[in-house]
Amino acid sequence: MAGKLIEYFNRQPRIGVISTSGKDGMVDCAVYGSPQMVDEKTVMVALGRGRTFANLQENPNAVFMIIEPGAGILDWKGLRVYLRMKEYFTSGPQLDAYRSEVSKVIGKQAAEMIQVLAMFDVAEVRPLIDVGQGWEKSI
Helix, strand or coil, X not given: CHHHHHHHHHCCCCCEEEEEECCCCCEEEEEECCCEEEECCEEEEEECCCHHHXXXXXXXXXXXXXXXXXXXXXXCEEEEEEEEEEEEECCCHHHHHHHHHHHHXXXXXXXXXXXXXXXXXXXXXXXXXXCCCCHHHHC
């Protein structure tokens, strides 16, 4: 099932929402298209130096939510992927290599917006709408 999760998580085009909070408990959520699951336990996210990154420096926990509308609310699909930031790069070969790839695919302007490359451990995966089913049935 892990392969199915990675395939679903990385399918493009898709946009999801990252939710974070700082040490003061103030919550932020932001739309992101960059998260990539690199293996069944690791997610990579390209960030700017905004509120999301500031919160993650104070509190490494986040949730990435992928949403696909359906005919009715119970037909909607998606996932809530609970994450914990384990490391980040604000310079160096990892960030440079990522920016280079983004520049080739999306363009130089998009690559220049990336200031941080963050790596997360996957703590938990839950369905978008939890009606007692596993995440496998919600994608």
